[in-house]
Amino acid sequence: MSALLDVKQLEVAYGGIKAIKKIDFHVDEGELVTLIGANGAGKSSTLRALSGLIKPVGGTVTYKGQDITGIPSHALVGLGIALCPEGRGVFARLNVHENLLMGAYARNDKAQILREVDEIYTMIPRLKERTAQLAGTLSGGEQQMLAIGRAMLAQPKLLMLDEPSMGLAPLMVEKIFEIINLIAKRGTTILLIEQNAQLALENAHRGYVLESGEITLAGDAKTLLADPRVKAAYLGG
């Protein structure tokens, strides 16, 4: 079986400086795969290249067997790829409901979209209580929930999340991961970028460790959790 997402020899550079140095990884259908690494390891750069926000300087990205390297981000949505960007990126001056609708921008099945908005509200009741509130006035955790809900409205086959736990209190992080797990259980394939290695590996099937733009370890999430090198570098001993 071929992978849903297959990344080969991906290279990303800013000016002359290489942020990602020929990395290979893949995500199979139905998997929850995590890419962990320290600050500046190149996690977001990888996602930016995958989602068309920047053009990679080398390598190929294959999705469902189709070469999607360098396709602009707005064209990827229709193919079933959604990115929940670093720092959430909710539209601060749009209300919660409008933010969710923007997630479904590429679609035209209005009745079904509204049904799915209701499903999101059922899954995340906190958003329902705040439909008319401007997204900029939501708490950080609520914004993250909104960003995930919004991405789901694109009906993605592949959902990519960039550090959903960033800057959130433990209780909120737990809630966010409950939502992520629920989405994974319902069959959406997930590529999760995290600095919180413990949490990411506990929830994922497989993981990759990114260090200074290179993948240094890969494997089954449980195995990585037990790996002494991972323990030493990312799990506080």
Add this chain to the structure above:
Amino acid sequence: MSIDVLLQQIVNGLVVGSVYALVALGYTMVYGILQLINFAHGEVVMIGALTALVLAKWLLGAGVPPMIALLLAILIAMAVCAAVGVLVERIAYRPLRNAPRLAPLITAIGVSIFLQQIAILVFGRNYFSFPELISKTPIEIGHITINMNEIVILITSVALMAGLLWLVHNTKIGTAMRATAENQKVAGLMGIDINKIIAITFAIGSALGAIAGVMVASNYGQAHYYMGFMLGLKAFTAAVMGGIGNLWGAMVGGLILGLVENVGLIFVRGDYKDIFAFVVLVAVLIFRPQGLIGERVAERA
């Protein structure tokens, strides 16, 4: 000063102000989405006025009834201006989207001069008289005088502004415009083709400008290749006064500017009328640089 004179000037101010408001919307929409001051917008308004004028005269000559001639002329002028606006963005501004902000600003001034020269080539340097398609016979209401042309200008402006607000706040495309104005990258991630949204923004602003151009030309009974300059400057002032980037700001700013100018006429000679716009601009920039309704720009860092 009698109260009648004041009321009369308020009515005149509202008529002129609503035209300023329509033009100001073009500036503010583009600024909201690109943080670019499209100095060529005044010229787009001029092209709208001249296109409509030539067409209307030709249609009248061909025996078309005045109202139909006017409507056709306006519709075609709107299409022409929308095309000009979209082309200007595509050719002159898009390549500079990531350039330092001074570059597109200077380009905008260049485009403005370019469009004026094109207008000279196509229409010539003459002053054209705009045919009286809607009656300008004075109507007395109490001690105030207004004519049907002015009434139509007022009603049309209000309708267009209401329509624009509705579009921006209640439709998918309008929500996408606001999303794009806020964060182009994330808008792209939603599947929004931001180039398309930006083109639509230019098209709408330019089409509104075309209508405003026809209003000015019909109100003063004339049009010429240079009319976009002062009108554009004043509408820009109105947009800044209201808070550039903010639709309500452009409307309120336009109306206030029209009122200030016309009420001011009670106190000074007509030749000094244009001074008011710029006194107001300087005062706003000193005391409330974010405009009357605008948000502080730092917020959109």
